[in-house]
Structures are given as structure tokens and as C-alpha cells.
Amino acid sequence: MRRSFTVALERYGYGMSAAADGLTALELFRDEQFDLLILDVMLPGLDGIGLCRRVRETSLVPVLMMSARGDGLDVVAGLEAGADDYVVKPVDTYVLVARIRSLLRRATYAPPAPAPSPGAADGDVLVFGDLTVDTAGMEVSVGGAPVALTPTELKLLLEFAAHPGVVLERHTLLRNVWEYGWDGDSRVVDLCVQRLRRKLGRERIETVRGFGYKLRR
Template identity: 85%
Template sequence: MSDVRPIRVLLVEDDELMRRAFTVALERYGYEMTAAADGLTGLELFRDGGFDLLVLDVMLPGLDGIGLCRRVRETSLVPVLMMSARGDGLDVVAGLEAGADDYVVKPVDTFVLVARIRSLLRRATYPPLPCPEPATHAAEVLAFGDLVIDTAGMEVSVAGEPVALTPTELKVLLEFAARPGVVLERHTLLRDVWDYGWDGDSRVVDLCVQRLRRKLGRDRIETVRGFGYKLRR
């Protein structure tokens, strides 16, 4: 009998029919589901611990999904997927600014939801960068001024102080670190980090870069207007 535990997902959705439908559908894919109908209950369940990923609706009674995401980010880097009924609304931007890793627009097909969940979980277990040098500790540490990235331990520090990054933020930083000084276009990051094709929403890239700048320093990642971003050497 396998001793691998199922992936635990916390779903916070106030619509009872959607909550039941998503719960049943995701259980069929092997996820261990816990569901809540409002933000405060969701926060209590989250604080009990043990979840591998959160799926939060934006519009929730009591404590909305954006507020819940902010509370989660105070103590945890667990992957967060937001669901919004208004794909081009301010709530999407607010959710990403609050620390969400990605979002989907309702109504959402189960296959799309599962694909976004799998993508987030892959980021949470991102492997070290490939390196042609011998596997020494020196080869596993990248330094850009006082920014140091331990690619084996998946740890980041600035001026000797550890910096906590979400799995998505870390993967974006690793993409930059693999090609310092090289401009990475938004659609390239969408493809390599978020697993999106050409129709992905570039706002997730822009807001993730904004969060990285707040944590690493405003001048660390440079904007190249009309093209994308690059990590300063």
C-alpha cells in the first residue's frame, strides 16, 4: 500500500452548487478536499494547517477572498488560486496583489481548474537549475550583488537576510537568474512559469514582478519597455 498522502486542497466558495461540484470533481482526480462557504470559516480551516493548495473565490461573505489571501500570506507561502466571476475586473488585480499565484474566471471548466492546480503544484516543487559545472555547493549558489540564490536549497537572501518567496515568485526569479541581463518577454514567462499559451493574462507577470521588487529591491529587475523584464547582472 502506498504511503504517499493525497494532496490536500482547501476550497472556499460560497455558492453551494459550485462548491459541491468542484469538490466532487477534484476528489475524482485524487485530491483530498476540504470546503468552506465563507472566508472566516476558510481562515479557521487554513489555520488548522496541512493544506497543499488553496482555491479561493473572490466574492465571499464575512471575509472576502482577497482579504483571506492577505491573511494567509501573513504566515504562509502555500500556493493560492483565485476564482473570479469578473475576469477583467479590479478584483483580479487586487487578488494578485494580495499574493495569489494565479486566477481562473468563472464559470470555469473542471479540466481548466485541474490544469491550473497542477501547474501551481509543479511550481511548489520546482527543481534546482541545471548547471553544466560539477555539482558543488559553489555551483549551486548564484550571486547578483547582495542577492544570493541557493538553487539546491531553494533559499534566497538579500544582504545576508533571508527572503520568503512564494513558489511562483521563486520560479520567476529562477527564470531571470538562469539568464541574467537577458530580456524575458511576458509571453515567455507566461509559458515557462504559468504554463499559459499566447492567450495568457500578462497581468499575472507584471504583478508578480512587482511583488519581487518589493521583496528584493526596486532596482533589481529592470523593465525594458515594449519587451519585458531582465535581472540586472
Template identity: 70%
Template sequence: MSDSAPAKILLVEDDEVIRKSVAMALERYGYHVTVAADGLTGLELFREGPCDLLLLDVMLPGLDGIGLCRRIRESSTAPILMMSARGDSLDVVSGLEAGADDYVVKPVDTAVLVARIRSLLRRATIVSTKQSGQADRLVFGNLTIEPAALEVYRDDEELALAPTELRLLLEFAAHPGVVLSRQTLLRDVWDYGWDGDSRVVDLCVQRLRKKIGADRIETVRGFGYKLRR
């Protein structure tokens, strides 16, 4: 996505009223929106052409949003934003475990939705000033991080990290050995103050551990997490 080109969003939602209203709202904000009414069509559209962000409903016919998210994560690190029914914590947890970067609840408030999308797109395209000022190469055991190139290697094998996973790792790497609370990580990695569920941090840490090694990020009970030196 160039600076001048509108971001391309793939919206997969089976409710026609919600699908049309969300698409129209996003287009008013300048986004280019492609829509699908079921998971299999959404997967097909995703494979036909690149998109900058995916907005997936959890409950979809054919292939549900959780399954679609997993299929996309097999080949792509594009930001994924899940839409969940209000109060349905199981949907939220399942979506984040499947590889989603964030979630919103339905009915979707347009201002919140756009804020979440902007945050995800920033994570996918920029590195903060603090992170870009890091050393060219950071080494933690068998893990090598190259912040300027946005590359991470484990035992010399490059890892495919989703944007949020990469931002989270870079935040840890900027404070090696320092305990970072969930609220601090929500503020500095997710780009906004979140008054609600901090499980998004825990689940992203779990996904990151599977890729970089389970013992690399230590849980400090009652306080947060830290990256082992």
C-alpha cells in the same frame, strides 16, 4: 506532500452549488478537498492544518477572498489560486496583488482548473532541470540565490517567496542580463501557453521587487524584464 499522498486543497466558496461541484470534480481527480463557505471559516481551517493549495473565491461573506489571501500570505507561501467572475479585471488584479499565484474565471471549466492546480503544485514541489543545473550559489549585489536549496537571501536575511515568485526569480537568474518577454515568462514559469492577460507577470514582478529590491529587476519597455547583474 509525499509523492503517494493526495494533494490537500482548501476550497473557500460561498455558492453551495459551485462549492459542491468543484469539490466533487477535484476529488474525482484524486485530490483531498476541505471546504468552507466563508472567509473566516476558511482562515480557521487553514490555521488548523497544513494544505498544499488554496482555492479562493473573491466574493466571500465575512472576510472576502482578497483579505483572506493577504492573511494567508502573512504566514504561508502555499500556492493560492483565485476564482474571479468572468471579465472582472479588478478582481484579478486585486487577487494577484494580494499574493495569489494564479486565477481562473467562473464558471470554472474543470479541465482548466485542474491544469492550473497541477501547474501550481509542480511549481511548489520541483525545480526544473535547467534550474537545478545552476551554480550552488548565485550573487546579484546584496541578493544571494541558492537554487539547489531553493533559498534566497537579501543582506543575509532569508526571504519568504511564494512558489511562483521563486520560480520567476530562478528563471531570471538563469538568464542574467537577458531581457525575457512576458510570453516567455508565462510559458517557462507558469508552465502553460496563456492566450490571455499577461498582467499576472507584471504583478508577480511587482511583488518580487518588494522583496528583493525595486532596482534588481529592470523593465525594458516594449520587450519585458531582465535581472541586473
């Protein structure tokens, strides 16, 4: 599978480095510069979950997790470890490429101009209490301290910040942030919101049961 995906993705124009186990992959990651990582959950030596955690200690590079099970603890554990999205094996190459393209777009995302808001200090900076979101500089701070967000976490926060106080449904977030053209797995939304809460403060994003989430004004 590793060889077939490497050949297929190279045909789409991607430069690839492949590793047969987690420890070798970690060495590659430390020695080279990558735009995106694809991690299989079931890696020998150091599994994909552990590898993702090690990567997140030093990097915000987009991570796509690959799992043999579409439902279960593997998916949840991968997303909690910091993965941005996941695909389930077996996966068609065109689906894998679509997820890769979506993640790479998030990594170079330029947000639309937010609607006027009482929280806006100027056209590019939004302030919600001690949370400051610089939409031009793509920087976030809480209480003046910078907060490091992955591209997916940042795009999700920007989506909330563009609609403060408005309830955003999960399928809307899947479409606007993850670019799912169909109803995807809402767990990616729930777990990414959990990661945002850990970094920004649990009270910042409110759950509206049965509907979705909203950023408190």
C-alpha cells in the same frame, strides 16, 4: 459551485476541505495542513482578497484565485494580495485541474542547472550584488537576510537568475513559469514582478518597455 467543484476534484484524486465563507475558511486553514488553496473573490464574511492577505501573513502555500470577472480590479487585487494565479468563472473542470497541477509543480520545482555566469559563486549559488540565490537549497537572501518567496515568486526569480542581463518577454515567462500553453493574461507576470521588487529591491529587476523584464547583472 462549491459542491460541484469539490465532487469533481475528488474524482481527480484530490482531498478537499470546503468552506462557505471566508472566516470558516481561515479557521480551516489554521487547523489543517493544505498543499493549495482555491479562493473565490466573492466570499461572505471575509472575502477572498482579505483571506489571501491573512494567509500570506504566515504561509507561502500556493493560492489560486477564482473571479467572476476576467478583467477588472478583482483580478489585480487578488494577485497583489499574494495569489499565484487566477481563473475566471465559469471555468471548466479540466482548466481548473490544469491550473492546480501547474501550481503544485511549482511548489516542488527543481530548477535546471543555470548557464555559467559571472554572478555564480559555484554551480548552485548565484550572486548578484547583495542578492544570493541558492538554486539547490531553493533559498534567497538579500544582504545576508533570508527572503521568503512563494513558489511562483521563486520560480520567476530562478528564471531571471538563469538568464542574467537577458530580456525575457512576458509570454516567455507565462510559458516557463505559469506553464500557459497559450497567450495568457500578462498581468500575472507584471504583478508578480512587482511583488519580487518589493521583497528584493525595486532596482533589481529592470523593465524594458515594449519587450519585458531582465535581472540586472
